[in-house]
Amino acid sequence: MIAKSMVGYVKGSSVIRAMFEEGKRLAKIYGAENVYDFSLGNPSVEPPKQVREAMIDILQNENQNLVHGYMSNAGYEDVRDTIAKSLNKKFGTSFAEKNILMTVGAAGGLNVIFKTLLDPEDEVITFSPFFGEYRNYVANYGGKLVVVPPSEDFIPRPEMLAAAVTKKTKALIINNPNNPTGVVYSEEVIKSLMDVLRDKQKEFGTSIYLIADEPYRELAYDGIEVPYLTKYYDNTIVGYSYSKSLSLPGERIGYLVMPDELDDFENIVQAASVANRILGFVNAPSLMQRTVARCVDAEVDVAAYNANRELLYGNLIDMGYECIKPQGAFYMFVKAFEEDDKAFCAKAKEFNLLLVPGSTFGGPGYVRIAYCVDPEMIKRSLPAFKKLSECYGK
Amino acid sequence: MIAKSMVGYVKGSSVIRAMFEEGKRLAKIYGAENVYDFSLGNPSVEPPKQVREAMIDILQNENQNLVHGYMSNAGYEDVRDTIAKSLNKKFGTSFAEKNILMTVGAAGGLNVIFKTLLDPEDEVITFSPFFGEYRNYVANYGGKLVVVPPSEDFIPRPEMLAAAVTKKTKALIINNPNNPTGVVYSEEVIKSLMDVLRDKQKEFGTSIYLIADEPYRELAYDGIEVPYLTKYYDNTIVGYSYSKSLSLPGERIGYLVMPDELDDFENIVQAASVANRILGFVNAPSLMQRTVARCVDAEVDVAAYNANRELLYGNLIDMGYECIKPQGAFYMFVKAFEEDDKAFCAKAKEFNLLLVPGSTFGGPGYVRIAYCVDPEMIKRSLPAFKKLSECYGK
Numbered sequence: 001m002i003a004k005s006m007v008g009y010v011k012g013s014s015v016i017r018a019m020f021e022e023g024k025r026l027a028k029i030y031g032a033e034n035v036y037d038f039s040l041g042n043p044s045v046e047p048p049k050q051v052r053e054a055m056i057d058i059l060q061n062e063n064q065n066l067v068h069g070y071m072s073n074a075g076y077e078d079v080r081d082t083i084a085k086s087l088n089k090k091f092g093t094s095f096a097e098k099n100i101l102m103t104v105g106a107a108g109g110l111n112v113i114f115k116t117l118l119d120p121e122d123e124v125i126t127f128s129p130f131f132g133e134y135r136n137y138v139a140n141y142g143g144k145l146v147v148v149p150p151s152e153d154f155i156p157r158p159e160m161l162a163a164a165v166t167k168k169t170k171a172l173i174i175n176n177p178n179n180p181t182g183v184v185y186s187e188e189v190i191k192s193l194m195d196v197l198r199d200k201q202k203e204f205g206t207s208i209y210l211i212a213d214e215p216y217r218e219l220a221y222d223g224i225e226v227p228y229l230t231k232y233y234d235n236t237i238v239g240y241s242y243s244k245s246l247s248l249p250g251e252r253i254g255y256l257v258m259p260d261e262l263d264d265f266e267n268i269v270q271a272a273s274v275a276n277r278i279l280g281f282v283n284a285p286s287l288m289q290r291t292v293a294r295c296v297d298a299e300v301d302v303a304a305y306n307a308n309r310e311l312l313y314g315n316l317i318d319m320g321y322e323c324i325k326p327q328g329a330f331y332m333f334v335k336a337f338e339e340d341d342k343a344f345c346a347k348a349k350e351f352n353l354l355l356v357p358g359s360t361f362g363g364p365g366y367v368r369i370a371y372c373v374d375p376e377m378i379k380r381s382l383p384a385f386k387k388l389s390e391c392y393g394k
Numbered sequence: 395m396i397a398k399s400m401v402g403y404v405k406g407s408s409v410i411r412a413m414f415e416e417g418k419r420l421a422k423i424y425g426a427e428n429v430y431d432f433s434l435g436n437p438s439v440e441p442p443k444q445v446r447e448a449m450i451d452i453l454q455n456e457n458q459n460l461v462h463g464y465m466s467n468a469g470y471e472d473v474r475d476t477i478a479k480s481l482n483k484k485f486g487t488s489f490a491e492k493n494i495l496m497t498v499g500a501a502g503g504l505n506v507i508f509k510t511l512l513d514p515e516d517e518v519i520t521f522s523p524f525f526g527e528y529r530n531y532v533a534n535y536g537g538k539l540v541v542v543p544p545s546e547d548f549i550p551r552p553e554m555l556a557a558a559v560t561k562k563t564k565a566l567i568i569n570n571p572n573n574p575t576g577v578v579y580s581e582e583v584i585k586s587l588m589d590v591l592r593d594k595q596k597e598f599g600t601s602i603y604l605i606a607d608e609p610y611r612e613l614a615y616d617g618i619e620v621p622y623l624t625k626y627y628d629n630t631i632v633g634y635s636y637s638k639s640l641s642l643p644g645e646r647i648g649y650l651v652m653p654d655e656l657d658d659f660e661n662i663v664q665a666a667s668v669a670n671r672i673l674g675f676v677n678a679p680s681l682m683q684r685t686v687a688r689c690v691d692a693e694v695d696v697a698a699y700n701a702n703r704e705l706l707y708g709n710l711i712d713m714g715y716e717c718i719k720p721q722g723a724f725y726m727f728v729k730a731f732e733e734d735d736k737a738f739c740a741k742a743k744e745f746n747l748l749l750v751p752g753s754t755f756g757g758p759g760y761v762r763i764a765y766c767v768d769p770e771m772i773k774r775s776l777p778a779f780k781k782l783s784e785c786y787g788k
Contacts, residue, residue: 116397264396
């Protein structure tokens with residue numbers, strides 16, 4: 001009796017989420033300390049102290065009907081203004097309140113912008129490997145996800161983008177720093193990709209929007225810079241989330257940036273606000289809106305993730321695992337020791353290691369390891385990783 | 395460049411929301427105290443004290459990564475269990491954790507259940523006048539809203555429901571207490587409607603789901619009882635929100651109840667959880683989930699809304715306005731003094747009275763007045779209502 005479109009979903013469900021549930025099941029059997037769950041991007045670092053203090057202060061001192069009440073579908077004006085100014089200070093942009101729309105996390109924001117832009121059969125391009133939910137978000141609005149195959153270093157090549165663009169291309173979605181590879185696209189890479197989009201817009205006489213999905217922006221290591229994409233291409237829309245930068249994934253708070261330079265700017269901004277309403281989000285959670293506005297300069301302890309990265313990467317390489325050292329986010333994309341990454345994950349589970357098959361991200365032959373975990377768990381897991389590698393004669 | 399499906403929305407936008415924005419504009423010109431905004435169902439009564447205390451206690455004493463982290467897409471198990479038990483205590487039902495799915499408000503919940511159930515061209519029936527967003531929520535999934543015309547007392551008649559059901563009918567959505575009329579459907583009315591659905595299920599060999607949209611359940615006056623609908627019909631799904639009952643509309647917190655008795659129960663529960671994820675909600679806001687679980691017995695000050703109801707209703711009747719006295723929610727559906735309710739609202743705006751045209755709700759010739767406002771505003775607005783009635787020779 002459920003919708004035909006949901007039958008496949010129920011059968012397949014999300015591999016990542018299934019792992020998450022599986023982890024809880026195994027923990028009940030073996031004890032939580034003997035299960036090594038690297039499956040979900042659930043931040044292990046606490047929110048900055050400032051966040052909790054802001055929430056409590058708002059609850060104690062602001063008008064409760066304003067804090068918990070309806071506001072414009074796009075969000076509180078003062079919150080949007082504060083965020084715009086903070087972006088301007090950080091990136092030298094010139095956004096105002098009208099360029100910001102508060103969303104129910106980045107997932108909400110991406111759905112809002114796809115609802116706003118996509119006609120059925122429109123194409124959205126992404127680079128493999130990619131966050132698997134893109135496929136669902138695009139399908140929600142009848143669009144078609146076009147996946148550009150991965151290069152060896154997971155850095156997209158302009159000629160491969162050029163080959164993928166058609167008259168029906170409505171958007172390119174980029175995730176930088178990248179989930180699942182942890183790769184960061186440099187300014188040079190971005191420039192070469194944007195040249196392609198500009199050329200193709202001219203060639204086809206269309207508007208091709210760049211959607212920059214940036215929940216991992218602040219999680220970058222070794223002093224590497226993550227380019228702010230609105231500077232390189234006029235038709236850029238940024239989707240942001242505080243899930244990772246303030247360790248608030250359960251709270252569902254983020255925003256879209258829609259710059260004045262967008263083709264059809266006025267309609268996009270208005271349609272996005274309507275989409276936020278009619279998709280059932282209505283508005284981003286209100287207390288969290290007020291909280292993030294007070295915490296625009298707060299930062300999670302990135303050093304803790306970096307320590308995890310060094311610890312796990314160093315040990316895995318020593319054991320014979322192959323992996324490009326991640327420069328951002330909190331994921332490693334490690335080569336499986338056999339072609340079938342699902343079989344490899346099943347083998348890993350025998351040692352209570354929960355990894356996610358790369359094929360979930362359009363990257364078969366690999367597994368994703370989320371290292372946003374307690375460092376003690378990483379240490380405890382090392383013998384299991386060792387045993388897993390020994391199974392394959394390493 | 396925006397999606398064709400959004401063009402109409404941008405032109406029409408939401409009349410209610412446009413009023414809300416208009417109210418803010420007028421307030422800047424005339425001063426907030428001289429604008430009488432009855433347009434939006436934004437609770438005027440503060441959240442119960444218990445709610446704020448619970449939030450602060452959770453922030454101070456619970457593990458921050460658990461409070462703000464990801465959990466299962468359906469919500470925290472303990473929260474769902476607490477809500478199930480609270481419903482069982484209140485209504486003599488026998489729900490468990492698995493029957494509850496935490497949602498981003500009722501709007502999120504309705505979108506989740508429509509995504510779960512609707513194939514393109516499926517029909518969803520509602521009774522006029524109705525909450526206008528139903529049309530959008532159903533359209534989001536390619537469904538068709540079938541509107542049963544209103545009776546004179548706004549109480550639906552079984553024979554009119556019977557006439558509207560077809561082989562394609564997937565659901566009936568009922569809003570009780572009703573927005574915009576404030577009418578409450580009695581047990582007798584419900585029973586007569588459910589008999590129709592049962593007969594039609596047999597006749598067509600289909601499953602017809604009843605969706606009970608219940609954000610106003612606790613707002614009922616004069617000791618009137620609002621029947622709990624899962625008791626009257628097996629295929630009932632309840633959509634609930636704390637927006638009104640705890641005055642938390644901006645926080646986007648609610649739940650779906652999916653009883654064991656549903657046809658295709660297992661698939662529906664699983665599909666709804668997937669739908670919650672892929673629509674971009676991911677999960678209901680986490681701090682709010684933990685908060686409502688602590689406040690299952692908290693109640694807003696319904697007496698304050700009742701006082702508003704008596705004050706406004708008595709005065710409007712004295713001035714010659716016609717209206718069925720509402721028994722629930724915080725709306726009155728008042729007859730316009732001219733056929734064209736939009737023209738009547740425009741006239742009202744000349745006196746800084748912001749009302750919503752009934753045609754927005756499929757009830758032309760009426761206007762909706764939301765009386766969830768400061769009673770002082772009601773008092774200040776009375777001369778404006780008087781002048782408006784005098785324009786029409788009352």
